[in-house]
Amino acid sequence: MRGLMQDYPLTLQHLLWRMERLFARKEIVSRTEQDVHRYTYGDLVERVNRLAMALHRLGVREGDRVATLAWNDYRHLELYYAVPCMGAVLHTLNLRLFPDQLEFTIRDAEDGVVVVDRTLIPVLERVADRIPSVRTIVVIDGDGPLPERIRGEVHDYERLLAAEEPRYPWPRLDENTAAAMCYTSGTTGNPKGVVYSHRSQFLHAMCVLQADSMGLSERDAVLPVVPMFHANCWGVPYAAGMAGSKVIFPGRFLGDAQVLVDLAEQEGATVMAGVPTIWINVLQILERTGRRLPRVRSVLCGGSAIPRGLMEGMDRVGLRMIHAWGMTETSPVGSFAQVRSWTPPERELEVRLKQGAAAPGVEIRIADLATGEELPWDGVAFGEIQCRGPWIAAAYNRNADPDRFTEDGWLRTGDVATIDPDGYLAIVDRTKDVIKSGGEWISSVELEGAIMAHPKVLEAAVIGLQHPTWQERPVAYVVPKPEFKGQVTAEEIQGFLADKVARWWLPDEIRFIDELPKTSTMKFDKKALRATAEPLAAARSAS
């Protein structure tokens, strides 16, 4: 017997309806160079209509790719809605990619239009003569002369919108139509395109809203510190539109902790989201100045593991971190570490430091690294995380790297983890970062966490380097807190680690540096560290 319910398409157009009819008065705030820009969801929807009219006039049709090279602000949000809702595909370009990779992603996606923020024109110029599919450039904040060195038609964003009526005839879309594309950062080989559908974005937004996920409500004011070019900004733009939450965008100041603290305070943020490096810097400011953010009820954090010291420090200043795990291929929400009703208080911190349990809609399993067999949830056995669900990629654009998908329809994530009997993942490492020493495995992530718990340490990244006897041995790159620069020794760190990790895990060398290289998404760039690392002393003397 078939169910007798309506086959209502799950598309982002439904969010436009909600924003206009239910939340028109709610505010969207964006930090600008000098001040903040404010308008309402009502204004947003009006401009989304004008934008769709303008894009249509420029020749954009269903299925066409429209790329963005832009910061976290209201214009980017307008593109997030207008492009998919008119049936075209939003391709958020990662503004920190190397020119070759940027060129690759634009060509691979066959972008026809690029909408670029004026300040990012130099990024586009580096590839301007190598992207033949691009025929139209739209410049945001186009005050002043438009760029000459860029080929194709060039338009000013505001002028385009001003020339249109706010009445786009939204087409009826199949829910499986492509809505957006995002490329993985391509740590090995070329970036790979993940193509999200309306349905996947819709269901993902519903998941983000759940109480045991991010729990966004109409009464929240959310400050996403995740770039909008990266993994749908963790789903915040659509989830906020669905719930009617106030949104606070930090503009181009994602990496400026001072701006973030001021903005959160002035605009009354209740939920913030970002990678650990952001919160390390925010915590520094709060501890140094004694300032607090009492209205913030949760700080979502993922992208890399939360160091214990960070979570404890944030608890001390009254900011509760919620650990989450995911990746571009999972839209990105995969799991959340919310504490269970049966967790005894003394185990809470331990549970919150894990990467969490599968979010509703996502199924997770771990597979033996050698045999691929499914492993037990005993908190000990570790293997590659595999997952499936309605917002998990089934393939990459142009069928790149098909080996990442199993024959029975699961995504191979490249992350290595244990799962405990309660279903909580604990990421041990990435398959490519785990250190193989004398046939045993050392988790670079655990070592980093242990080192970062040292009171004089700001950041630490651990990589494995070639060793003549042990194959690889760990080396730690350590950034002391500014006030302890030059005042912390390798012996001190080793001594601190002695009772925290197994003896054979102790790094062979501790190297102090001023700053760790970061990836386009503010994670420690271990690939860059490895590329420039001095060989181990043991390897130098052996050769």
Ligand code: ADP
């Ligand atoms: P990339 O890091 O390659 O740019 P993503 O931004 O999609 O790609 O990052 C996904 C990866 O980030 C995951 O595969 C995982 O290795 C890591 N990651 C995400 N969340 C966490 C977390 N909470 N703890 C540890 N690692 C995480």
